[in-house]
Amino acid sequence: MSDAPEPAAISARRLRTRTALRTALDRYGALSRAELGRRTGLSRSAVSSAVADLLAEGSVDEQPVPAVGRGRPTSVVTLRRDTGLLLALDLGHTHITAAVGTAQGEVHGEATAHLDIDDHPQQALDTAADLAREAIRQAGCDAARISAAAAGIPAAMDLRTKAVRAPTVLAKWIGLDPAAELGRRLGLPVVVGNDAEMGARGERAHGAGRGINDLVYVKASHGIGSGLVLAGRVYRGASGLSGEIGHIQLPGAPNWCRCGNRGCLETVVSIAEVRRQLAHVLATGTQNAPGTSLPPLAELGTRPATARVITDAGRTLGRVLADLVNCLNPGAIIIGGELGQGGAPLVAGVRESIDRYAQPAVADAVEVRVSALGVRAELHGALVAAAESRVTPADFG
Numbered sequence: 001m002s003d004a005p006e007p008a009a010i011s012a013r014r015l016r017t018r019t020a021l022r023t024a025l026d027r028y029g030a031l032s033r034a035e036l037g038r039r040t041g042l043s044r045s046a047v048s049s050a051v052a053d054l055l056a057e058g059s060v061d062e063q064p065v066p067a068v069g070r071g072r073p074t075s076v077v078t079l080r081r082d083t084g085l086l087l088a089l090d091l092g093h094t095h096i097t098a099a100v101g102t103a104q105g106e107v108h109g110e111a112t113a114h115l116d117i118d119d120h121p122q123q124a125l126d127t128a129a130d131l132a133r134e135a136i137r138q139a140g141c142d143a144a145r146i147s148a149a150a151a152g153i154p155a156a157m158d159l160r161t162k163a164v165r166a167p168t169v170l171a172k173w174i175g176l177d178p179a180a181e182l183g184r185r186l187g188l189p190v191v192v193g194n195d196a197e198m199g200a201r202g203e204r205a206h207g208a209g210r211g212i213n214d215l216v217y218v219k220a221s222h223g224i225g226s227g228l229v230l231a232g233r234v235y236r237g238a239s240g241l242s243g244e245i246g247h248i249q250l251p252g253a254p255n256w257c258r259c260g261n262r263g264c265l266e267t268v269v270s271i272a273e274v275r276r277q278l279a280h281v282l283a284t285g286t287q288n289a290p291g292t293s294l295p296p297l298a299e300l301g302t303r304p305a306t307a308r309v310i311t312d313a314g315r316t317l318g319r320v321l322a323d324l325v326n327c328l329n330p331g332a333i334i335i336g337g338e339l340g341q342g343g344a345p346l347v348a349g350v351r352e353s354i355d356r357y358a359q360p361a362v363a364d365a366v367e368v369r370v371s372a373l374g375v376r377a378e379l380h381g382a383l384v385a386a387a388e389s390r391v392t393p394a395d396f397g
C-alpha cells in the first residue's frame with residue numbers, strides 16, 4: 001500500500017503553500033526563492049513547485065537581478081498586481097458610489113446615488129447593485145471581466161459572523177451579511193469591510209500614507225471611526241471591530257450620544273456638530289437644515305473666525321488621538337472624511353493636542369496629515385481591497 005497522500009490532500013496542501021507564498025510576497029515585495037523558503041519555513045522543493053504553479057497561473061513574475069559585488073546573480077519572484085478590472089462600492093450614511101477600476105487607482109466607470117441607507121438596508125443593497133451595473137456599463141466592459149469586488153460600509157462588521165454588529169449604528173442592518181447580500185445580487189463574490197478600514201487602504205496605496213507601515217486613518221464625517229494599519233497590515237482586532245474611536249469619552253463633554261453614553265468624541269466633532277458651530281459663527285440662520293447653506297469647509301478654513309472653529313475641532317479630535325499615539329506609536333495620522341476637508345487649521349489643532357497630551361518621544365514620531373484622496377479614499381481603498389482579496393484570499397476569511 002502506498003503512503004502517498006490522496007490527490008485531494010495534495011491539492012489542499014499545494015493551495016496552502018501557494019497562499020503562504022502569496023502572503024510573503026504581498027508583505028515583503030520581491031523575494032528570491034531562498035528568501036521565500038526562509039520567510040515561509042517551506043522546503044526548497046515545496047517553494048520550487050509552488051513558484052512553478054504560480055508562474056503557470058500567471059499570478060507571479062520571476063526576473064533575474066544583477067549580482068551585487070562578488071555575489072552570485074539571482075532572480076526574484078514578485079506578485080503580479082495586475083488583477084484585472086475590479087468593482088468597488090463605497091456606502092456612506094447618505095450616499096452610495098460604485099466604481100469599476102484597477103488597484104492602481106484608475107477609474108473607468110462610476111455611478112453615485114444619494115439616499116439614506118440607515119433605515120432602508122434592502123433598498124440600499126438593491127441600489128448598490130444597480131449602481132454597480134451602471135459603473136460596469138460606463139466602463140464599457142462585460143460583467144464577466146470583473147475579477148473581484150469589495151465594499152466599504154459605515155458600520156462595525158463582526159469578522160466571526162460577517163454580520164453588521166453595532167446596535168447604535170445602522171440599527172436596521174443588524175444581523176445582515178452584506179457580503180452575501182451583495183454577492184447574491186451581483187453574481188460574484190464581494191468582500192466587505194468597515195469604511196474607515198477602506199479609507200486606510202486607499203490612503204496607504206495612493207494617498208498620504210504611501211510607504212508608511214504604521215498609520216491611523218480617521219474617517220471623520222457623521223460618525224467618527226478609524227482604520228488601523230500596523231506593521232504593514234490592516235489590523236481588524238479579535239472580531240473585526242477595532243478602531244471605534246468615535247465613542248471614546250471626552251472629559252467634561254455633557255451631550256448624550258446615540259450609543260447611550262454621554263460625552264463621546266462624535267457628540268462634539270461629528271461633521272454635523274462642527275457645521276452647526278460654523279453656522280453659528282457665520283450667523284447664516286437656521287431656516288434650512290443645519291449646515292446646508294455653508295460654504296465648503298476648505299474655504300471656511302481660510303477665514304480667520306471659522307478657521308478657529310475648525311482648529312478647535314482638531315484639538316478635540318487630537319485629545320483622543322493623543323491616547324492612540326501613546327498606545328500604538330504610529331508614523332502618521334491621516335484625517336479623512338468630510339471633516340478632513342478642513343485642511344491646515346484642522347491639522348494644526350490635532351497637532352497641538354498630540355504635542356500636549358502624548359509622550360514627547362511618540363509625539364515626535366507621528367506626522368499629522370489630511371487625506372490626499374479626500375472623500376474618495378474609501379472608494380479607492382475598496383478597489384485595493386478587491387485586488388488584495390484575489391492576491392491574498394486568506395486575509396479575507
Ligand SMILES: [Zn+2]
Nearest residue numbers: 247257259264
Ligand atoms: Zn457614543
